[in-house]
Amino acid sequence: MAKSDDPARKSTRRSFLKAGLGGGAALAAAGVSGGARAAGDPLITEVQDWNRYSGDGVDSRPYGRPSDFESQVVRRNVAWLTADPISSVNFTPLHELDGIITPNGLCFERHHSGIAEIAPQDHRIMVHGLVDTPLVFTMADLMRFPRENRIYFLECAANSGMEWRGAQLNGCQFTHGMLHCVMYTGVRLRHLLEEAGLKANGTWLLAEGADASGMARSIPMEKALDDCLVAFRQNGEALRPEQGYPVRLVVPGWEGNMWVKWLRRLEVGDQPWELREETSKYTDLMANGKARRHTFAMDVKSVITSPSPQAPLMHERGRTVVTGLAWSGHGTIERVDVTIDGGRNWHTARLDGPSLPMALHRFYFDFDWDGSELFLQSRAIDERGLVQPTKDALRAVRGENSIYHNNGIQTWHVGKDGTVENVEIS
């Protein structure tokens, strides 16, 4: 009993919510009227299986997995977004997570020709173009450069892109889940470039992957020499195959498409290449028919992850924790404000945990819910003083067809019954 085959565990969160509220009320009533009672919660008064029988030994889980009771905490796909699942995207379950580090197995995936499976001994990295000596590195070579550890968010340029025309997908996993944040271990990209000897006219860098999409982007040399990493570990272990094993590019604060996975080639040039992923894709169409290109940075943004449509309020009125994430490609987050009345009044939230540039920041707003409906929003301000705009402010300038770079303020409507919906309000 009480394992994952329990029918109650398979019911929807909505019915679970109803059951939880009812049960809680009944217990509370009994507690008030009962005084000293012989009866009580059978989970306390009866000996439970886990308290009586031995569990699995240490050799049963050589690489551990989450509890079976967390089976809903998974990446999810939205099938209609793309033509097929090979060149597609899935979503990090932000509503189930806390802190700022994304577990490796939950980091959203975005591939353009599926997951390349490459044995590390077969992988090569080439540096050529406007360099003194074109070079080839093996993974063993790469591991001998000085290493660094850095925590950065990676956000897909299309995160929230489905929401440009209005509220569409009901859950922050789907509206904001093309996002993860891990600690990368790797070497400075500039070490590889300088090892080959950069020529003075080398102002752009082409980074290309080894997968069947030949993913490639042009990166200004100034950025390449500043803070980019060639990373081979995430959160302490090797990159996951779906994150570019054995090696990927890390481009702090910039759109995820540029973080080339299965990185195999670095070409130095004197102008951008204008390949498919920086012309047809990852350019931002404006209302006047013209399009921005080279929109590299991910701007200041935040979202309340709980409560949210997939994480309704499951308790009655009283103490309530609102929590979420804020981030900016321009540095650290200075402040996050939260409103419960749709922007009429704002309260400065509490940031907790590390505050690192171009990393996720965790915020909390603790308050007493009076049981009335709520219109929740969060508004981030970064260290440069950039304020997260409303969706209406973005649309006023850009129209509705940019696809990429939607960092507008998200609204969740919380009903009196605790259910939460993605809405737009005026």
Add this chain to the structure above:
Amino acid sequence: RAGAVFGLGRAATADEIAAWNIDVRPDGEGLPEGRGTVMQGEGIYTERCAACHGDFGEGIGRWPVLAGGHDTLKADRPEKTIGSYWPYLSTVYDYVNRAMPFGDARGLESDELYALTAYLLFLNDVVTDEDFELSKENFATVKLPNEANFFEDDRLSEPHYADRTHPCMTDCRPGLPTITMHAAVLDVTPESEEGNGGID
């Protein structure tokens, strides 16, 4: 060498660089020798491409549309194709070479790539002569219609970013909030057949 402080790696050979250095720039740098006509391209396209992209580049199902969409970039539902949106022909050659056909990439010869690129120009009415031959020599003379309509990132000049004053905290808007759009009404999360505009 100025930066060679670690002594790691080895020199790349000319053949190794040639094998991987496939990129083509707008100015034509990177193009290999070769040539192909619209008519030759039609045959290759019909055999290798049309099952997904359609006989006329119109796209089958949700597969990408390659042709048409002229004068739709200001429309409510823009159709961004090679002819209506892409700025450079070099991108067509480069991308077909590096990534197409989807699931079986890197198998086309340079003459086939020139021919396919020529046929895509024909489907997009950029060239109208079925005997048109595209080659390394004339490649850079072909311009796509939308080249002039791209501009550099200027987001931080938008009014909401230019204003660095701290925003309102109290009594910022009058009245009560009114819901103008419900995601639950649309009901496309997450396993429905279609939604209100995807991302590809």
